[in-house]
Structures are given as C-alpha cells and as structure tokens.
Amino acid sequence: MFGGPRHSMGPRQMYKATCSDCGKECEVPFQPTDGRPVYCEECFSKHRKPRTSRGGY
Numbered sequence: 001m002f003g004g005p006r007h008s009m010g011p012r013q014m015y016k017a018t019c020s021d022c023g024k025e026c027e028v029p030f031q032p033t034d035g036r037p038v039y040c041e042e043c044f045s046k047h048r049k050p051r052t053s054r055g056g057y
C-alpha cells in the first residue's frame with residue numbers, strides 16, 4: 001500500500017516551447033535548453049529512433 005497522499009498523479013509541469021522542426025508552439029515536460037532542439041509531440045515521435053522488433057538491450 002502506498003500511503004502517500006502527496007504523490008498524486010496530477011498534471012506534471014510543462015514548459016512552453018517552440019518546435020524546432022515545424023515551428024509550432026508546444027509544451028514539453030522538461031525545461032527547454034538554449035541551443036537544444038525541442039520537438040512537439042508529433043515531431044518528437046518522428047525523430048525518435050524507430051523501434052526495433054529485436055528484444056535486445
């Protein structure tokens with residue numbers, strides 16, 4: 001049992017950012033760093049490495 005009422009699964013902190021790919025305004029769950037590309041949800045999944053069907057790693 002988890003008796004911690006403080007740890008509720010509420011909305012996490014989101015930061016406003018501009019997507020480096022499509023230029024759309026988006027919100028990311030981490031603080032955007034200067035010089036680092038930020039992607040919106042769509043572009044993020046585009047840039048993410050494709051899943052390999054291999055069960056390695």
Ligand SMILES: [Zn+2]
Nearest residue numbers: 019022040043
């Ligand atoms: Zn985008």
